[in-house]
Amino acid sequence: MTLRVLAAGDNFVLSSLLERAVLDQVPDAQVSTVDFEWPDVPFGRVAEVDEATGTEDEMIAALRGHDVLVTQMGAVTERVLRECPDLKLVAVSRGGPINVNIPAATEAGVAVCHAPGRNATATAEMTIALMLAVLRRVPETHAHTATGEWRGDYYRYERCGLELEGTPVGLVGFGAIGSRVAKVLAAFGAEVMVYDPYADPTLLGDAEHVAELDELLRRSRVLTLHARVTEETRGLIGARELALLPSGSYLVNAARGTLLDYPATVAALKSGHLAGAAFDTYAVEPIPAGDGLLSAPNVVMTPHIAGASKAVAEKAARIVAAEVGRFARGEELANCSNPEATEVHRVHRR
Template sequence: MTKILTAGDHFVLNSLLQEALVRHAPTAVEVSELTLPWPVEPFHPVGEVDEASGTEDELIEALQGVQVCLTQMAPLTERVLHECPDLRLFAITRGGPVNANIPAATQHGVAVTSAPGRNATATAEHTVALLLAAVRQVPQRNSELLAGEWRSDYYRYQDVGPEIRGATVGLVGYGAIGSRVAGILNGFGARILVFDPFLQPGALPESAHQAGSLEELLAAADIVTLHARLTAATTGLIGARELAAMRPGSILINAARGALVDYDALCDALEAGHLFAAGLDVYPAEPLPAASRLRTIRSVVMTPHLAGASKPTAHKAADIGASEVGRFLRGEALQHCSNPRRLPPGCPSPPPARHALDPNR
């Protein structure tokens, strides 16, 4: 009988993982569980992997004699792989396998899968929430009212922002998240402009238009929202030059990855009044440092990397991960296998590399 460890946490619960396994596992399995402390305790590097929860020691103990691990945050390190020789599948229920050492897993014959798109709807909705909050400065006005202030002077022309209807919203990236944001904003009556150099012909609806370059999009957009995957090519995608190319009084939204933006340059642009506002959910260093300049700028709306936080995201994550376990147990090709060329049995040839602006992560 195949032994499976569900290493859930306080978001993707063990109960959700095990319910999903009941739906997808084709045969009887023996299931044990380990509860990791995320997000009550922030994720952190473990061994050589990033954004993990728990310790190598507790995972090694829980994986003895186990062939399959279904988890969101457990650390798959070289040490874990060395100490757990029975492991054959490590199914990660997040958008990308950042908490797994893929080369080491491949060397040890362990397939690693992920769950791309699990939080696409939640992140798209949160992006629009940040956009609306930044345009109307809702958190700032709420804080002032709670403090006893009534600031009707914000009706001054220079202090008000645009409306969404009729505004040009520039989407940098048009994958699972960007396309959903476009659909929502189309309902507001926004003009949608997209920059994505890997966009397939005919992929855009008639309500959206394609920009020929990032510079073209930045110059035309009243609001710019980022939906790019973080790679070497996209790190620092929006720097001082790009911010200067944006329209005076425009707004930047980033719920993708913090390192896409030069935040010092963004602070400069906001303090100088070149940009009207920004809405941010991600940062180069997380948690946001106490001394960050962003904390001092009143036109910034911020949330602590919560864009994907929804109950449906947790359910989708468990379901996608458990479906991969089911495929593995049936000997079928895995849909979201992350291993490169040297693959263990049951893992298909790797898919084509996702392009730099794919937001699935």
């Protein structure tokens, strides 16, 4: 029986990347493609799922009659599942299948996979880039120089930033991304400290010091966030925690906006307690007009693009295609969000 696969791509994880990766794994698969317009058209809520693109009608029209869906942000809702009864596997090419109704998929016997770690290297590299940019005022001095203004006053002692060598840098979170950041910081000669009560002990070799959160905050001249968002970590860094940082410290967040109290951060920047901050993620995205962050001093901001590299898109396609290959061979899926659903169709060609 020929495996019928829909590759629902977008302008980042291209349908052509998904198709090629699937055919590398299952050469005799019948692959159809459809393209959504993200990121040119922002993702949003579609019926009951978040961070999805397209409409239910578009997905149903493209998906009906297929056994497998590989996608980044295509909406997989209860209605889509109900109207596409041939579907047996959804492989989402992102760190979590936010765009899939997992309970409905489980009830329908549809296994749902995702691609953990696809952007770990890219996000770690972006974290270091943001850190260096804010410590050495790169965007600010570029803006002056690009308009022909030669600002020698950036050599004044009080305007100079920090070197990473010898600087205490605290990491909140030490998973796939945080551990990579630690390795790069260690190579720079920074004093790396970690707070993560759930960290894998085998990864902690790149941290010179493992600390409780308050101790880490008191010692860190640079704080960088890498924790997952849970009920426990939501709003983890607020006014109290920022006050524990030494005066003149720096903050970097390329993880998730909800880890941080942004109004408290703006206040710390405007008071001078924080010397600078760099962000790729925010409490509300896009940043609302008039948000205090837009007028705060010495802030470097990028629009949630830490995971945007060609390598991420290619790697994501390979990860989900590998799941399609396992499925086609009747093997156990590697990154399945609802393993209880896998037995229903494991040997679907029997």
